[in-house]
Amino acid sequence: MGCVKIVFFMLYTFLCQLALSSSSPHLCPKDQALSLLQFKNMFTINPDASDYCDSSHPRTLFWNKSTDCCSWDGVHCDKMTGQVIELDLHCSHLQGKFHSNSSLFQLSNLKRLDFSYNDFTGSPISPKFVSHLSKLYVLRIGDLNELSLGPYNFELLLKNLTQLRELHLESVNISSTIPSNFSSHLTTLQLSGTELHGILPERFFHLTDLESLDLSFNPQLTVRFPTTKWNSSASLIKLYLYNVNFTGTLPESFSYLTALHKLDMGYTNLSGPIPKPLWNLTSIEILYLDYNHLEGPISHSTIFEKLKRLSLRNNNLDGGLEFLSFNTQLEWIDLSSNSLTGPNPSNVSGLQNLEWLYLSSNNLNGSIPSWIFSLPSLIELDLSNNTFSGKIQDFKSKTLSVVSLRQNQLEGPIPNSLLNQSLFYLVLSHNNISGHISSSICNLKKMILLDLGSNNLEGTIPQCVGEMKENLWSLDLSNNRLSGTINTTFSIGNSLRVISLHGNKLTGKVPRSLINCKYLTLLDLGNNQLNDTFPNWLGNLSQLKILNLRSNKLHGPIKSSGNTNLFTRLQILDLSSNGFSGNLPESILGNLQAMKKIDESTRTPEYISDIYYNYLTTITTKGQDYDSVRIFTSNMIINLSKNRFEGRIPSTIGDLVGLRTLNLSHNVLEGHIPASFQNLSVLESLDLSSNKISGAIPQQLASLTFLEVLNLSHNHLVGCIPKGKQFDSFGNSSYQGNDGLRGFPLSKHCGGDDQVTTPAELDQEEEEEDSPMISWQGVLVGYGCGLVIGLSVIYIMWSTQYPAWFSRMDLKLEHMITTRMKKHKKRY
CATH class of the missing domain: 3.80.10.10 (Ribonuclease Inhibitor)
Known part of the structure; x- marks a missing residue:
């Protein structure tokens, strides 16, 4: 009884202390x-x-x-x-x-x-x-x-x-x-x-309590699996080995990982059929084997009955999608970038939980299977880069957020049911979709990217598009048959980064409301029928990098502005094939601050893009037109060709040291090629053809070691073509139509000497050429006087018997004639 009292007292004391300590205001x-x-x-x-x-x-x-x-x-x-x-x-x-x-x-x-x-x-x-x-x-x-x-x-x-x-x-x-x-x-x-780096110790696979092992993105780390049963086989739940150095095949010991739920062995050089040891992983829920060299068909085995996520993208798998009929728990399927062809199952009724379906960049054809449109839980769908044909049906899902069907052969109108979704990403470009753009498209209030380019859409652009201001980043309606004026009013506070209306039949003026697009990075209104003067006010868009207004009916001089903050970030300016006149816009060219530095990223080039869109536009470089191409951050391009610009080429262009392409061809420019062009050290393409440029080609241009394409044809250039480096690689076509040019590769040689005619001598020659009558009169007078004097001298010599004096005069006269003939030959 005493012991019980003692125990009770000790317990009471402990509980009291516990109560006091728990109520203490300062436990810490x-x-x-x-x-x-x-x-x-x-x-x-x-x-x-x-x-x-x-x-x-x-x-x-x-x-x-x-x-x-x-x-x-x-x-x-x-x-x-x-x-x-x-x-x-x-x-x-x-x-x-x-x-x-x-x-x-x-x-x-x-x-x-x-x-x-x-x-x-x-x-x-x-x-x-x-x-x-x-x-x-x-x-x-x-x-x-x-x-x-x-x-x-x-x-x-x-x-x-x-x-x-x-x-x-x-x-x-x-x-x-x-x-x-x-x-x-x-x-x-x-x-x-x-x-x-090095080799992963095998001991890791024998840790009895190991549940999760993630060694991904260590390409120098070599992983070799034990060939015998692992001690961690019963406990390992997650194994992530994406982009490690793994060679060989999966050993049979993999079959014992019966507790494994998640396996990622993407980018590990797996090859051949999908490894058989994987088929025994009955608990697997997530399986990523993407970016390998797997080949053959995808088995329709029902062993993966718990599989929820499957990614096999970027392999060489072929065959069809029949296996989808047997895996009813799937929520995520990514089979993009393989060689799948079909046959496609006509009816898949078990995928009630499927939310993400990615089948892009395969060889799938025929109509889009109706079961895809019937998926009730679908959130994201990507069927791009296949050869699907037929019409887009109505989607049963009310949860769609991403639909990408680009680069197929789909036709017919955009279904209205698609425009009543909560979409934030709709890409239907490069198909044969027809009809008008319904104003219902403005119901997509969450839309971030809308790309309907390269189709057969017609009619006008809905005015309300500019009011989709809350989220819309990218609007691409390029290469359709849209007509009328751009009557869209772009609202204050919009989020637009990209507007591409290239290649339509749009008329009227450049909408002034574009000034409200303060985040605009790319504006492409090229290949339309816009009739306006140059919209100098666009220079106030501080984020603008790409401005393409080519092939319109824009006209008049480009007025100068005292504002030095216009177009400071611009790196592509294309105003070609318009009716601009007057002098080249030196005030704008002097403001291009982004072109005044060389992009150091050229060793590892990157594209201009954001998380939603790879920026695309049409460019002309190195003598070729490229339609809808991705833009490198290092691309610095000025194309003012096929206008009516006149006057001299501003020497300030030489300050744009980051310039890669300069095209001023097919204008009426005069004067000399500025020697300051020698500063354009990364220039790859220079086209000054079909102008009235005179003088010599500056010898300093031979220092442009990146220059791949040069076109100076059909001008009034004279003198010797520079020698060495890139100039030794240019052919006759670079210089044709300049009768005064000499040197390689032309048939007119410079006489074997390395002298280069100076600009002062060229100016003197041009003055002489401008007065041909005076020159020939002088020649005739000189010859006449010389003849009279010569006969007189001969008469006196013979009459006074001075043959030695005559001999000396004969030698001096021969030397003078020879020297004059050499100088004459050098000039012509």
Whole structure:
């Protein structure tokens, strides 16, 4: 009985202490609260620091010493001791350096630490994680910033954090091999994009508790699977090995991964048929084998009865889609970029859960199967780059957000049911779709990209299109049969980046309301029948990079402006095939600041694009027209050809050192080629043909080593063609129609000397050529006088018997005639 009383008393005392401790207003020790506040003050709050997060908020913002730190957002304490054991600051908008003497390391009882998706760019991860935080169970630091963890510290971390269960270091620069000595308690290891190399230790596959292994995006890391059964076979649920160095075939030991739910072996050089060991993975829900060399048909095996997501894109698979009739749980299918041909199942009734279907870039033909239009849950559909024909049917799904049917042979009108969806991405370009554009298209209030280009649409552009201002980024109605004026009023506050109405029959003026498109990057109104003067006010669009107004009825001089901030970002200016007159627009050409620097990205060229659209336009370069092509960031093009520009070529064009293509052909330009063109060091194509340009070709142009195409034909150029480098590769066609030119490759030679006629001599020659009657009169007078004097001299010589004096005069006269003949030959 006494023992019972003692036990009861001890239990009572313990419960009282527990109650008192739980009601205490200061569970968190003061030194730990101070450490956390010091840590907080090392960083600033920047919402952009966590812009990759679906949801984020500044957790440290309301930390203050007047409250218990265990109540702070992201801080978790031990209920018994009050010690901070967990710090979760993922997606917390933190920005700054993670210092090696951080007060954080005083929290020696931390078991869970999550700093992922903040901005610690440039911070080295301190080895003090090892020496001071040795009780960590979970460590998450990975994000998309430039963090580094040296090989030595990485080895220490794996070796000494003996209690570690989860390690997440995604995108941390480790640049190391993986040591074989690490915690045997590991359940999760995520090391994607860490620049690992060497061979993955086989011990990883024998960790009995391992559930998730992610080594993706480490192309220098070699992975070899054990040929015998793995110890982790029963526990492994997730295996991500995208873009690692894997060779050979999958061993039979793969068949034992019966718990595996997710497998990603994309871009691992798998070849041949889909590996048989995979067919026994009865629990698999997500299977990604994209970007490999798999071939043959896709089996209709029902073994993958739990499969929800399947990606086999970018392989060499053929055959049809019959297997879809047997996999009823599928939510996501991506078979793009294969060689699938059919036959397609006529009826697939089991895919009630299918939300994403991607079959682009195959050889599928015939009508689009009716079961696709009947999918009740469909969200995204991409059938582009096939040879589907027939009409677009009504979709049963009310949840569609993306529809891409581009580059097929579809015909008929756009179904109205498609225009009553919550679409944000509609691409029907490069088909044979006909009819009018219904004003119902303006019901697509969430639309971001609308591409109906290269079809047979006719009629006018609905006026309401310009009022789709909330989300619309890209509007492409190019290469149709649209007519009438552009009566669309583009509203203030619109989000348009791209407007392409190229290749229609549009008339009237360039709509002034375009000035409201303050984000506009590409404006292509080329190949229409617009009748207007140059819209100089477009230069106020500060984001404009591509302006194409070619092949219209634009006319008149391009007026100068004192505003030096017009067209500062422009890198493609095409005003060709219009009726512009007057001098070249020197004030505009002088404002092209984007062309005054050389794009350093030429070694690794990138396209101008955004997340929704690859910018396309029509360009003329290197003597060729290219319709609807993607634009490199390095493309700097000026095309003012086929107008009525006159006067001299401004020497200020030489300041546009980033220029790649310059076309001023088929105008009435005069004067010399500016020597400043020698500054255009990356110029690839120069066309000045069919003008009235005179003088010599500047010798300095021989320094343009990138020049591939040169056309100076049909001008009034004279003198010797420069020698060396690129000029040795140009043919006769580059110079024909210039009767005064000499030198390679023309038949008129420069006489073997390397002298180049100076501009002053050329001007003197032109003056002489301008007065041919005076020159010939002088010649006749000279010859007449010479004849009389010569006869007189001969008479005197013979009469006075001075043959020696005559002999000396004869030699001097011969030398003078020879010298004059040589000079005459050089000129002609």
